[in-house]
Amino acid sequence: MDIKRHIIIKLESALKSLGIDAGQIILERPKDESHGDISTNAAMMYAKKENKNPREFAQSVIEKLFVPDEYVTKVTIAGPGFINFFISDNYYKVKLKEIISSSFLYGRLETNKGKTANIEWVSANPTGPLHAGHGRHISLGKAIANLLEWSGYKVTREYYYNNAGQQMESLAKSVYARYRQIFEPDYQFPSDGYAGEYIYEIANLLEKEHGDKLIDSDNTIFKQAGENWCFKSIRQTLHRLGITHEVFFNESSLYDSGKINETLDEFKKRSLSYEKDGAVWLKTSELIKDKKDAEDKVIVKATGEPTYRMPDMAYHIDKIKRGYNLIVDVFGSDHGDTYREVLAGVQGLGYDTSKIKVIIHQMVTFVQEGKPVKMSKRSDNVYYLDDLLDDVGVDVAQFFFVMRSANTHLEFDVELAREQSEKNPVFYLQYAHARICGILRNANEAFPDYKNSANVNYSLLNNAEEISLLKILSVFPDVVASACSAYEPHKIITYLNEVAENYHKFYHNHRVINADEKELSYARLKLCEASKTVLKNGFDIIGISAPERM
RNA sequence: GCGCCCAUAGCUCAAUCGGAUAGAGCGGCAGCCUUCUAAGCUGCAGGUUACAGGUUCGAUUCCUGUUGGGCGUGCCA
Numbered sequence: 001m002d003i004k005r006h007i008i009i010k011l012e013s014a015l016k017s018l019g020i021d022a023g024q025i026i027l028e029r030p031k032d033e034s035h036g037d038i039s040t041n042a043a044m045m046y047a048k049k050e051n052k053n054p055r056e057f058a059q060s061v062i063e064k065l066f067v068p069d070e071y072v073t074k075v076t077i078a079g080p081g082f083i084n085f086f087i088s089d090n091y092y093k094v095k096l097k098e099i100i101s102s103s104f105l106y107g108r109l110e111t112n113k114g115k116t117a118n119i120e121w122v123s124a125n126p127t128g129p130l131h132a133g134h135g136r137h138i139s140l141g142k143a144i145a146n147l148l149e150w151s152g153y154k155v156t157r158e159y160y161y162n163n164a165g166q167q168m169e170s171l172a173k174s175v176y177a178r179y180r181q182i183f184e185p186d187y188q189f190p191s192d193g194y195a196g197e198y199i200y201e202i203a204n205l206l207e208k209e210h211g212d213k214l215i216d217s218d219n220t221i222f223k224q225a226g227e228n229w230c231f232k233s234i235r236q237t238l239h240r241l242g243i244t245h246e247v248f249f250n251e252s253s254l255y256d257s258g259k260i261n262e263t264l265d266e267f268k269k270r271s272l273s274y275e276k277d278g279a280v281w282l283k284t285s286e287l288i289k290d291k292k293d294a295e296d297k298v299i300v301k302a303t304g305e306p307t308y309r310m311p312d313m314a315y316h317i318d319k320i321k322r323g324y325n326l327i328v329d330v331f332g333s334d335h336g337d338t339y340r341e342v343l344a345g346v347q348g349l350g351y352d353t354s355k356i357k358v359i360i361h362q363m364v365t366f367v368q369e370g371k372p373v374k375m376s377k378r379s380d381n382v383y384y385l386d387d388l389l390d391d392v393g394v395d396v397a398q399f400f401f402v403m404r405s406a407n408t409h410l411e412f413d414v415e416l417a418r419e420q421s422e423k424n425p426v427f428y429l430q431y432a433h434a435r436i437c438g439i440l441r442n443a444n445e446a447f448p449d450y451k452n453s454a455n456v457n458y459s460l461l462n463n464a465e466e467i468s469l470l471k472i473l474s475v476f477p478d479v480v481a482s483a484c485s486a487y488e489p490h491k492i493i494t495y496l497n498e499v500a501e502n503y504h505k506f507y508h509n510h511r512v513i514n515a516d517e518k519e520l521s522y523a524r525l526k527l528c529e530a531s532k533t534v535l536k537n538g539f540d541i542i543g544i545s546a547p548e549r550m
Numbered sequence: 551g552c553g554c555c556c557a558u559a560g561c562u563c564a565a566u567c568g569g570a571u572a573g574a575g576c577g578g579c580a581g582c583c584u585u586c587u588a589a590g591c592u593g594c595a596g597g598u599u600a601c602a603g604g605u606u607c608g609a610u611u612c613c614u615g616u617u618g619g620g621c622g623u624g625c626c627a
Contacts, residue, residue, distance in 0.1 A: 301625040422589045
């Protein structure tokens with residue numbers, strides 16, 4: 001039973017009997033209770049086309065709706081011409097049964113069932129551990145991947161791995177220098193080297209294993225040791241956050257398979273590239289249409305080496321060819337320009353880029369006592385993601401990173417995040433869950449036969465707090481749908497806050513377990529179970545745990 | 551200079567393809583624990599949605615301009 005569908009069908013047939021072939025009808029959940037449970041602006045939309053007074057037109061629509069019926073108790077016209085539907089409490093009790101029986105599946109959608117999605121994110125180069133600033137990117141991607149899964153996609157999580165180029169040479173030189181300094185403290189550290197403390201650690205490992213035998217070795221072993229250490233570090237941090245990528249796509253494979261040259265040839269063939277100053281340029285100024293004053297970009301340097309755009313384009317072509325229904329890229333705002341170039345190039349070669357969705361998120365500032373701080377525990381003055389996770393905990397970090405809309409700058413209050421108190425917004429939600437778990441534990445003792453009770457009298461749930469809790473629980477699937485289509489997991493958090501608020505109010509006003517009123521207790525316990533389900537499922541999407549005790 | 555993004559309560563942020571009286575948390579003030587978790591609940595105060603125009607039944611949302619901030623603007627990735 002889907003009430004929205006029910007109402008849409010009624011509206012469509014009402015409009016039809018007025019001679020209007022309705023296109024899309026938009027239903028909303030009004031903010032104000034007095035405006036009913038569901039409202040539509042359809043009358044205003046079509047009145048305009050028909051050149052009629054919206055309120056009068058709404059009235060003629062209502063006359064054709066044939067309400068009240070089993071689930072719709074009342075329909076009113078309000079404001080400039082909204083049609084407001086009031087839904088019977090009985091409907092929500094049917095919903096409650098559904099929530100209980102769906103359990104961990106409640107909120108999972110079929111919208112994208114049978115479709116595949118690829119999401120690529122993190123993709124940090126193996127030149128050092130992840131730092132705190134990476135956190136937003138990582139947590140956001142994790143939550144979006146979860147959202148896609150909840151909407152029905154079969155999701156492939158992918159990491160674009162780049163262990164080539166200047167950066168790796170620099171890493172090798174850095175490791176070598178630290179290694180050699182063990183024996184020759186005055187040995188010069190390269191000016192463009194990685195100053196991080198972890199380089200010492202890698203060097204020490206090499207010394208432990210090989211002594212001084214590597215002094216005359218070439219870069220290879222240092223590069224390998226550095227890469228291995230860094231990549232292991234990255235994966236360990238990701239593991240702490242519960243992230244596993246199914247695919248690590250190695251950039252170098254694009255060279256090995258000849259795809260870079262292939263792509264380059266295609267550009268030439270289509271006259272989308274030209275040579276100038278010894279380099280090859282892509283005509284991005286012509287290819288990019290939605291940005292003013294776009295300039296041409298170099299894709300092959302005068303040295304003969306492709307710039308990063310080349311493999312990026314070949315990579316996207318590869319992903320397109322793999323046939324996903326959706327390809328998601330997550331980028332920080334510092335990559336805001338380059339993705340346009342890459343997509344424009346790919347599109348220029350005739351590929352359909354409409355399936356590629358690029359999520360751009362703004363940067364993070366870590367704040368303490370109201371001031372932006374460079375948090376560092378080490379000599380290299382870097383606040384690593386592991387340090388942040390140690391400081392505030394994995395759940396809190398994940399929550400804070402996903403809490404806000406991605407396209408606005410995020411202020412991460414480390415002080416607040418560290419606080420294990422009611423001030424911390426994570427605990428408000430988790431506390432509601434733990435509270436429910438406590439009650440359910442008590443119920444097992446108070447009513448040993450509760451678990452086996454088949455017939456629960458839901459009609460006993462009649463208080464204002466019970467009804468509004470039921471109503472909020474019933475819209476969870478809609479919230480998942482809207483969060484997913486907008487790629488905005490923070491919408492889930494906003495919603496869960498409403499759930500927790502309604503639950504706490506219910507809890508505060510009504511006692512659940514009461515030996516004298518067994519029937520009522522059972523009904524309320526079901527309401528608790530449903531609340532727990534919604535909270536738990538929501539936590540799963542945003543990627544935090546659901547504690548049973550706090 | 552140019553491009554992209556942003557500007558909402560003292561602070562951090564929401565606001566359903568443009569909807570009805572712009573909402574939460576924190577901070578401030580005032581209350582509620584002999585009953586299932588007080589990490590909770592209740593009440594009060596706090597706004598010209600940066601500014602100026604425009605579009606329309608209706609604008610925080612769309613358009614133009616101005617101001618202020620973030621990020622780009624490498625033959626780095």
